[in-house]
Amino acid sequence: MDFGNADSWGAAIYFWIVPIVLGDAIFPPIPSEMAVITGGALSAEGRANVFLVAAISAFASWLGDMVVFQLFKRRLSHVLDRWRWGRKVHSGIHRAIAKAGRSSTYGTIIGARFIPGGRLATSAAAGIADVSVRGFSLCAGLGAVLWASWLVGLGYFTGSATKLPFWASSLIGVALGLVIGVVVGIIVTRRRGNRSPVDEPGPAEQGSPEPGTG
Numbered sequence: 001m002d003f004g005n006a007d008s009w010g011a012a013i014y015f016w017i018v019p020i021v022l023g024d025a026i027f028p029p030i031p032s033e034m035a036v037i038t039g040g041a042l043s044a045e046g047r048a049n050v051f052l053v054a055a056i057s058a059f060a061s062w063l064g065d066m067v068v069f070q071l072f073k074r075r076l077s078h079v080l081d082r083w084r085w086g087r088k089v090h091s092g093i094h095r096a097i098a099k100a101g102r103s104s105t106y107g108t109i110i111g112a113r114f115i116p117g118g119r120l121a122t123s124a125a126a127g128i129a130d131v132s133v134r135g136f137s138l139c140a141g142l143g144a145v146l147w148a149s150w151l152v153g154l155g156y157f158t159g160s161a162t163k164l165p166f167w168a169s170s171l172i173g174v175a176l177g178l179v180i181g182v183v184v185g186i187i188v189t190r191r192r193g194n195r196s197p198v199d200e201p202g203p204a205e206q207g208s209p210e211p212g213t214g
Helices: 006-024 032-044 050-073 077-082 084-100 106-114 118-128 133-162 166-190
Strands: none
Touching: 006 032, 006 050, 032 050, 032 133, 032 166, 050 118, 050 133, 106 118, 106 133, 118 133, 133 166
16 A cells, blocks of 8 residues: 555545544544544545545444443453453553543533543443443434544545645644544533433432431
């Protein structure tokens, strides 16, 4: 593969996006944003189909979120501890949860993916908190569509506006996306929206009488 040839990238980008975006669900340092933005920049040059790039990116993002969510919801995260690399990933997940918090509001599930590491932390925390599969799946799906549309659109816009080689447009798009995405993600996750069922107070928290006081 000629890394400087847009035709080579245009033919391969569809196959690169899926493993990269899936891998990012568990290991955030994987540059999934770069891959998706590059797909958008290639689309601006007519080397890829913008709608197909967005659809593949959104599906891979949703699938990765569901894998992490089910792993923790079914209490199977200990499987990672069988391998050295798995133990590092497992400890990294818990560090991400500790840093991002255990918020399981629907708004957080949708918006945290715009914050570095937020996608992993939110998916794992939602699984630990027993958020409903349907609720998480819908929110992860909506978030994935918004995330993919934003990044592909960013790559397409920078590619169309700058007329630079696709790799240069991708770098510009990543820089813009990092700054704007963090700001938008923080705003979204701080808004008070509908809460998931796990956030509803239980009987003890609702002020139920203690034994012997009723």
